[in-house]
Amino acid sequence: MKIRLEHLTKRFPNRNKKIKTEVVAVNDFDIEIPDGKLIGLLGPSGCGKSTALNLICGLEAPSEGRIYFGDEDVTDIPPEKRGVGLVFQNYALYPHLTVRENIIFPLQNLKGDKKLTKDEMNRKAEEAARLVQIENLMDRRPGEMSGGQQQRVAIARALVKMPNVLLLDEPLSNLDARLRLQTREELSRIQKETGITTIFVTHDQEEAMSISDMIVVMKDGVINQTGEPQKVYDDPVNLFVAKFLGTPPINVFEGEVRDNKLYVGENDILDIKGADDKKVYVGIRPEGFVLNPAGRLKCKFVRVEVMGRDTSVIATNEAFLGESIRAIIPTEEKKEPADGVVCFDVKPFKVLIFDRETEERIYFEA
Amino acid sequence: MKPELKKNVRAWLYLLPAVAFLAVFMVYPLIDVVIYSMEEGYNFASQTYRGTGLYNFRFVLRDPYFLQALKNTFIIVIITVPISTGLALLIAVVLSSIKKLRELYQTVFFLPYVTNTLAVGLVFMILFKKTPYSDGMINLLIKLFGGSAVDFIDGPYAAKMFIMCFYTIWVVMPFKILILTSALASVNEIYYKAARVDGTSPFRVFYRITLPMISPIIFYLIITGFIGAFKAYSDEVALFGTNLNAAGMNTIVGYVYDMLYGDSGGYPSYAAAAALILFAIVFTITAINLMVSKSKVYYK
Ligand SMILES: Nc1ncnc2c1ncn2[C@@H]1O[C@H](COP(=O)(O)OP(=O)(O)OP(=O)(O)O)[C@@H](O)[C@H]1O
Ligand SMILES: [Mg+2]
Numbered sequence A: 001m002k003i004r005l006e007h008l009t010k011r012f013p014n015r016n017k018k019i020k021t022e023v024v025a026v027n028d029f030d031i032e033i034p035d036g037k038l039i040g041l042l043g044p045s046g047c048g049k050s051t052a053l054n055l056i057c058g059l060e061a062p063s064e065g066r067i068y069f070g071d072e073d074v075t076d077i078p079p080e081k082r083g084v085g086l087v088f089q090n091y092a093l094y095p096h097l098t099v100r101e102n103i104i105f106p107l108q109n110l111k112g113d114k115k116l117t118k119d120e121m122n123r124k125a126e127e128a129a130r131l132v133q134i135e136n137l138m139d140r141r142p143g144e145m146s147g148g149q150q151q152r153v154a155i156a157r158a159l160v161k162m163p164n165v166l167l168l169d170e171p172l173s174n175l176d177a178r179l180r181l182q183t184r185e186e187l188s189r190i191q192k193e194t195g196i197t198t199i200f201v202t203h204d205q206e207e208a209m210s211i212s213d214m215i216v217v218m219k220d221g222v223i224n225q226t227g228e229p230q231k232v233y234d235d236p237v238n239l240f241v242a243k244f245l246g247t248p249p250i251n252v253f254e255g256e257v258r259d260n261k262l263y264v265g266e267n268d269i270l271d272i273k274g275a276d277d278k279k280v281y282v283g284i285r286p287e288g289f290v291l292n293p294a295g296r297l298k299c300k301f302v303r304v305e306v307m308g309r310d311t312s313v314i315a316t317n318e319a320f321l322g323e324s325i326r327a328i329i330p331t332e333e334k335k336e337p338a339d340g341v342v343c344f345d346v347k348p349f350k351v352l353i354f355d356r357e358t359e360e361r362i363y364f365e366a
Numbered sequence B: 001m002k003p004e005l006k007k008n009v010r011a012w013l014y015l016l017p018a019v020a021f022l023a024v025f026m027v028y029p030l031i032d033v034v035i036y037s038m039e040e041g042y043n044f045a046s047q048t049y050r051g052t053g054l055y056n057f058r059f060v061l062r063d064p065y066f067l068q069a070l071k072n073t074f075i076i077v078i079i080t081v082p083i084s085t086g087l088a089l090l091i092a093v094v095l096s097s098i099k100k101l102r103e104l105y106q107t108v109f110f111l112p113y114v115t116n117t118l119a120v121g122l123v124f125m126i127l128f129k130k131t132p133y134s135d136g137m138i139n140l141l142i143k144l145f146g147g148s149a150v151d152f153i154d155g156p157y158a159a160k161m162f163i164m165c166f167y168t169i170w171v172v173m174p175f176k177i178l179i180l181t182s183a184l185a186s187v188n189e190i191y192y193k194a195a196r197v198d199g200t201s202p203f204r205v206f207y208r209i210t211l212p213m214i215s216p217i218i219f220y221l222i223i224t225g226f227i228g229a230f231k232a233y234s235d236e237v238a239l240f241g242t243n244l245n246a247a248g249m250n251t252i253v254g255y256v257y258d259m260l261y262g263d264s265g266g267y268p269s270y271a272a273a274a275a276l277i278l279f280a281i282v283f284t285i286t287a288i289n290l291m292v293s294k295s296k297v298y299y300k
Helices: A049-057 A099-108 A118-131 A147-159 A177-194 A205-211 A229-234 A239-244 B003-038 B055-062 B064-097 B102-114 B117-128 B137-144 B157-185 B189-197 B202-230 B234-240 B252-261 B268-296
Strands: A003-013 A022-033 A038-042 A064-069 A084-087 A165-169 A197-202 A214-219 A222-227 A251-258 A261-264 A267-271 A278-284 A289-291 A297-307 A310-316 A325-329 A341-346 A351-355
Touching: A003 A049, A022 A049, A022 A222, A038 A049, A038 A177, A038 A205, A049 A084, A049 A165, A049 A197, A084 A147, A084 B189, A099 A118, A099 A147, A118 A147, A118 A177, A147 A165, A147 A177, A165 A177, A177 A197, A177 A205, A197 A205, A205 A229, A214 A229, A214 A239, A222 A229, A222 A239, A239 A278, A239 A351, A251 A325, A261 A278, A267 A297, A267 A341, A289 A325, B003 B055, B003 B268, B055 B064, B055 B268, B064 B102, B064 B157, B064 B202, B064 B252, B102 B157, B117 B137, B117 B157, B117 B234, B157 B202, B157 B234, B189 B202, B202 B268, B252 B268
Parallel strands: A038 A197, A038 A214, A084 A165, A165 A197
Antiparallel strands: A003 A022, A003 A064, A214 A222, A251 A261, A251 A278, A261 A267, A278 A351, A289 A341, A297 A310, A297 A341, A310 A325
């Protein structure tokens, strides 16, 4: 089911009653989510992700704007009639019910001609359980299961009614690194198998990038950018999005455009065209550095770091904003410079420049 | 000394004051009660008795006053425990669902708890007692609606029992409401949200989610309610005065008291036997409660 949000806005009165200003948790959302895709809603803590999800499922009413499922305006329809499945941040499984009872629970609520017989309910519950591979845990209580298993039960409970839209609020946040990797693959598989339009919230950019068909990056209630994960990564619209995506994060320098050259400190690192002379922020992705003894960007060498398959040079520079520059290099080139100075060339398409004031992206030709 | 043993010795040492206290003020009297109950014809003044056996129990169980007290106690228990718990639950649920003036209502419902029992008893007297000067507020109301006045305090047994139960429920409910309101507040909001998304009807939410989640508290209230009601005495005195046998409103604890200190008192053996019978009843009921709860109560 296609979802369209039109100028969706949610304001909360401030929790501190003495402050009259309102909190704008979701600010003028205006996007269309294509049918049958997996969408990652991404942003830092407190930026309004959960609120956006609650608006879509109907637990919160918007202050302004409309929500459409397909062509139907569902803004004023209560959650149970929207046909959404919701997986909560902490699963919200009923602790006193077994896995089977938890999964069947939504089915037992059906009334009228949608009412199911006991056998049908059991069959559907087992189908959902099979999908998330928990058939052998049906008689356990949530307290007797691992976080990953609970999460799957929560997904099964959300799926059992075959919702039009599946919403997941940070479903993987409680899992350890390995389980998180495994579960997110599973999530992707389940989504593909069922073809249900799925929106999942996360503040982990890697998670979002790895399985989403499309990501929505938001900050302080405002959508900054939407698009395919790789496109957004390669082509961020502003400094925030550039900084938010990528591990290790992008290296940001103070720089300047002067006479068709891009300067970082005293070094002119790149010849560019089509950008006005002004002070800028220069962002260079860690994989955008090339070691070259005659390179144009000179930095002070700190150390070489090997982490798993990545080898990186750690360096510092006067113009760098932050602790230390991290440049990923091919492992075979790892050697320490004798004079303590390391020089790089940069790959032009891994270099992004941003306006100092607005932090908006400035486009240029290399 | 082995470290394990040393640890045990130290643990017992720490427990000693409490154990000593319990031994002197609880275990010893308990044993003493059992001994008293077996001694036939015990005489306070001379500290002598004729023999040992179950005579005291036989006497107590045939004593019409005791049987009356037993009957009264059971009626009070069976009527007040379910009604007060159920009503408290209802009020707590309503209280938790309102937003406006919630604190005010909570205070109002809690007032009887901090009010002296005897003062409440006095108020009940004014409401219900028939005197040469007035019939009491309630009777005025009854007459207004065309009924005939009833004497709740000195009148027929049913009227007296009614007012007794009414009073007991009134006295025990505030505490239950307080406990249940906080139990309801402790149920995580997220379950209600999940239920809402799944389209669960309010009744089903209450029955399948709220009730199981607060079941340990409800169970606690039922058990303590049973025990409290079986020990009823002071509330009866507050309404009917100290001569409960004459009023026909005595309870088991009242009977025990009368046997010790009342006008017909001075029979510690009968008192002990009655107390032990009460103990056996409470013990049995609590055991049954525990067994039933095993299958019904959900513990985290
Ligand atoms: N019921 C509410 N009343 C007042 N303010 C609220 C309410 N719910 C959320 N907010 C505020 O709205 C903003 C967005 O909250 P939201 O829970 O949507 O953030 P989030 O992106 O989900 O964060 P996290 O990643 O930490 O879960 C926050 O500033 C929060 O304080
Ligand atoms: Mg959240």
